[in-house]
Each structure stands twice: as structure tokens, then as C-alpha cells.
Amino acid sequence: MSNSDMEKLVDTSEEWIIERTGIKERRIADESQAASDLAYEASKIALERAGLQAEDIDLIIVATVTGDMPFPATACFLQNKLGAVNAAGFDINATCSGFLYGLYVADGLIKSGMHRKILVVGAEVLSKITDWDDRTTCVLFGDGAGAVIVGPTEEDRGILSMHINSDGRMWDLLHVPGGGSRNPASKETIDKKLHYIKMKGNETFKVAVRTLEELVVRTLEENGLDSSQLSLLIPHQANLRIIQATADRLKLPFDKVVVNLDKYGNTSAASIPIALDEAVASGRIGKGDYILLEAFGGGLTWASALIKW
Ligand code: UT7
Numbered sequence: 001m002s003n004s005d006m007e008k009l010v011d012t013s014e015e016w017i018i019e020r021t022g023i024k025e026r027r028i029a030d031e032s033q034a035a036s037d038l039a040y041e042a043s044k045i046a047l048e049r050a051g052l053q054a055e056d057i058d059l060i061i062v063a064t065v066t067g068d069m070p071f072p073a074t075a076c077f078l079q080n081k082l083g084a085v086n087a088a089g090f091d092i093n094a095t096c097s098g099f100l101y102g103l104y105v106a107d108g109l110i111k112s113g114m115h116r117k118i119l120v121v122g123a124e125v126l127s128k129i130t131d132w133d134d135r136t137t138c139v140l141f142g143d144g145a146g147a148v149i150v151g152p153t154e155e156d157r158g159i160l161s162m163h164i165n166s167d168g169r170m171w172d173l174l175h176v177p178g179g180g181s182r183n184p185a186s187k188e189t190i191d192k193k194l195h196y197i198k199m200k201g202n203e204t205f206k207v208a209v210r211t212l213e214e215l216v217v218r219t220l221e222e223n224g225l226d227s228s229q230l231s232l233l234i235p236h237q238a239n240l241r242i243i244q245a246t247a248d249r250l251k252l253p254f255d256k257v258v259v260n261l262d263k264y265g266n267t268s269a270a271s272i273p274i275a276l277d278e279a280v281a282s283g284r285i286g287k288g289d290y291i292l293l294e295a296f297g298g299g300l301t302w303a304s305a306l307i308k309w
Pocket residue numbers: 011012013016017020021096135136137139174200201202203204205208237238239242266268296297298
């Protein structure tokens with residue numbers, strides 16, 4: 001869906017969207033598709049690239065805020081589709097930081113020896129919780145999924161450190177008010193459009209810039225690394241100006257930053273694994289490279305991962 005398609009829906013312009021966000025297009029799932037359908041496609045590719053069968057997976061973690069149903073977990077739908085009969089599965093709701101929260105849990109479970117092959121997926125169908133009459137949000141979001149498989153290694157590489165944070169005091173900056181136990185779905189909640197994303201964009205923007213700048217610096221410091229040693233920054237794809245500010249804080253040349261929000265918009269928990277996949281596929285990551293992943297989202301939540309590839 002292009003920016004000119006957006007112009008037909010709401011009072012916006014191609015120029016405004018590109019200048020304020022960097023987004024040119026977003027992908028919208030078919031009406032029949034739910035999060036597990038997208039998760040399934042990404043997971044099949046991950047399994048194939050890892051040379052594994054679905055039966056080899058012993059845990060499935062799906063990060064999503066647009067699960068197929070309130071319950072069961074989308075991880076269970078995905079398990080069923082894949083035939084991952086030896087796995088347990090659960091979902092993580094940490095909005096746009098969800099993939100990194102999932103990776104954090106996987107990292108801990110692998111390091112403790114409790115699991116050996118964990119499928120971590122970020123999958124979102126945000127188009128289904130988007131208010132297509134609200135120009136302040138509908139131009140931002142897209143649908144997508146990405147997946148990784150995490151396992152142990154004896155080699156001197158892998159996830160070096162992970163950092164997760166949240167601050168519930170600012171929950172109202174970005175949320176979906178309806179459909180949960182606070183405002184259960186009713187004719188009234190639907191009439192009031194409470195089941196759609198509500199965001200105080202500008203306030204969220206300011207907190208995101210400040211928080212992410214601090215987070216990336218802290219992540220490198222705690223690992224005794226200088227930003228010049230980083231090969232690639234893979235940020236959550238919410239806004240090009242936020243990404244630019246984070247890169248500037250690290251004095252990182254922009255060719256070391258993965259940006260794909262122009263094509264996909266903000267896909268929440270899916271943005272980082274999609275960007276990671278594109279970086280790997282295009283040869284931008286080599287063995288031994290230091291890569292930094294970071295995300296910020298509703299909750300508020302934020303997270304980072306430093307990986308030696
Ligand atoms: O993914 C997790 C977290 N999410 C984020 O990090 C997103 C953070 N926020 C943002 O990316 C930006 O705040 C937005 C892109 C959402 C908005 O950009 P902004 O520069 O903060 O704009 P604003 O909200 O301050 O709005 C400026 C003006 C307003 O008009 P007035 O009041 O100045 O007359 C808005 O009504 O832009 C107007 N506006 C639009 N105009 C054309 C808002 N949305 C649109 C639109 N088209 N789509």
C-alpha cells in the first residue's frame with residue numbers, strides 16, 4: 001500500500017509521510033490471514049536455512065500484539081501448522097520490543113541448558129487493529145513476520161548481551177484500549193473504536209529518541225566496545241528520524257544502519273527479524289561481525305541485543 005493510496009483514505013500527503021516518517025510503502029495482509037499464517041511462512045524459511053526439521057524445535061516463542069485470538073497463544077497455532085510436536089509454545093506481548101524480549105528469554109533458556117533449539121518469531125497483522133480513518137496512525141503501520149532459531153554454540157560468538165526495560169507509567173502513550181478485561185468487546189467499545197491503536201505520536205517520539213540514545217551507548221559500554229567496532233545497527237523501524245538520531249548518537253555512518261521502513265512501515269515485533277533477514281541475505285553481515293539490535297515500543301518497553309555473528 002503506497003503513500004498515494006493513503007492520500008485516498010485520509011487527509012495526508014506523500015510529502016508529509018516521507019518527511020515525517022521515511023515510509024513510502026507498507027505491506028497489508030490478506031483479509032483471511034492472521035499472525036500465525038505470516039509466522040508460519042517465516043518459520044519455514046528459518047528451519048530450512050538452519051537445516052532443521054520442525055520436530056527439532058523444543059520451544060516456540062511468538063512476539064505479537066495481533067495474535068490470531070485472545071487465546072490460545074499464536075505460538076500454539078504456529079506449532080500446529082509446523083508440526084513442531086516436540087515443542088512448547090507461548091507468546092510475548094512487549095509491542096515493538098517483543099522480538100528482542102523473545103530473544104532475551106531464548107538466550108537465557110539456551111544458556112541455562114533448559115532448551116536447545118528455540119524458534120523466536122515476530123509476527124504482526126497491525127492492519128487489523130489500525131483505524132483507517134485516523135491519519136495520525138494509519139500511515140505508519142504494516143504487516144509482516146520474521147523468525148530466527150536460537151541454539152547453543154561452543155564457538156566464540158553469539159548473543160553477547162541482552163538488555164530489556166519497561167516503564168508502565170507511560171502506558172497510555174501507545175495502546176489499544178478495547179477488547180481486554182478493562183474494556184471487554186461490546187457494541188459500545190466498537191462504536192468508540194476502542195479496539196484500534198491509539199498513539200500520542202509526538203510524545204512517544206521524544207521518549208523514544210532519548211531512551212534509545214541512552215540504551216545503545218549503555219549496551220556498548222557494558223560490553224567494552226566502541227561504536228567504531230560495530231559492523232551494523234539493526235534498529236526497530238518506527239521512524240527514520242528516530243533511527244537517524246540513534247545512529248548520530250553513536251557517530252555511526254549511515255551505511256552501517258539497516259533501514260527498510262520505506263518498504264514495510266512499522267511492523268512492530270516483526271521489524272527487527274525482517275531487517276536482520278534482509279541484512280543477512282544481502283551479505284551485509286559476516287562471521288565475527290558485531291551487530292547491535294534495538295527496539296522501543298508501547299508499554300513503554302525498550303530492549304537491545306549485542307551479537308557477535
Ligand atoms: O513503534 C514504536 C513506537 N512508535 C514510535 O516510536 C512512533 C513515534 N512517533 C512518530 O514517529 C511521530 O511522532 C509521528 C510520525 C507519529 C508524527 O510526527 P510528528 O512530527 O511528531 O508530528 P505531530 O504528531 O507533532 O503532528 C504534526 C502535525 C499535526 O498538525 P497540527 O496540529 O500541527 O496542525 C498533525 O495533525 O502533523 C499533523 N499530522 C499529519 N498531517 C498529514 C499527523 N499525521 C498526519 C498525516 N498527514 N498522516
